[in-house]
Amino acid sequence: MAQRITTLVLLIEILFLLNYVSQIAKTAAANDGDVIHVTGKVMCQDCTLNYDQWINGSEPIKGAVVSITCMDERERVRYYGSDKTDERGQFDLIVDKVLYGGKNLKPNLCNVRLVSPADQSCGIPTDFGNGQTGEKLVQPFMVFKDLVKFVVGPFYYTTPMCDTPKYENNY
Template sequence: MGMGRATAVLVIAAALAVMMGGADLVRAWEDAKVIHVGGRVLCQDCTKGYDEWVKGGSPIKGARVSLTCMDQRHRVIFYGSDDTDGTGQFNMIVDKYINGKQLNEKLCSVRLVSSPDPTCNVATDFAGGCRGVKLSRPRSVYREVIKYAVGPLYYTSPMCEEPETE
């Protein structure tokens, strides 16, 4: 009997810890004034095997990525872009409130815009870079900082581009 009671106490203590952590999570979410959206842009070589193609890839410096957010009526309420650094990373900071209304992150998507590398400037949809990657759930919410991560997104060389057929 004593073992059952100890187990019940542990279960209740664990539930309280989760609830308290959940409350901190909700508070951090509500107190946040901005959201961060980041990721990487890489160049892939189509001449390599699938494993090398997926796991390989070199960062593209200066690749442009856009973030577009819509409202409930499918109107654009935010558009922004960022260029990648030397490691292929981008990071955009967006106000959580636009014109007095709270941004719905699930109506935002990240897309590839351009690559400065003439040997690797064909956008691929391998990870959704052409059609857009929707923000689904934040990677982290901590002390009023909400971070979403997408990608990596990929460009490839012009020789890898598939011809358009109708």
């Protein structure tokens, strides 16, 4: 019985420690570093494949465009930028935290999403990983000296055959 209590106390202490470290990372991301790095991947999923290939066989898309839009508290666009994916389907958005006029950008008010595919053969955006609606920058992946890095996605496109039809009046 005493061993279970000790284990329970240890688990509670670990949870508090993880929460504390998470809060430190969020505070550091808001205050440290001159730039924000946002990385991720864009992949193609083909629903015509069997389930195992569909889940595990996604291919990277070269040349897909991903954007970042950062707002202010009054919901005005303060920054917009984009990047194309490389041959591995990876993108790297780099945003200066200090904008023209000395205003500081707040990462939690930024949204990263899919913009356009490189090839229409796999060009239907999906919302797996929030690629179509956009993913907010909530928790930094890494905070080190002058570097604040966020990782989003992966985002997915699919083939036109996999697109769900749009019905009028929900029929």
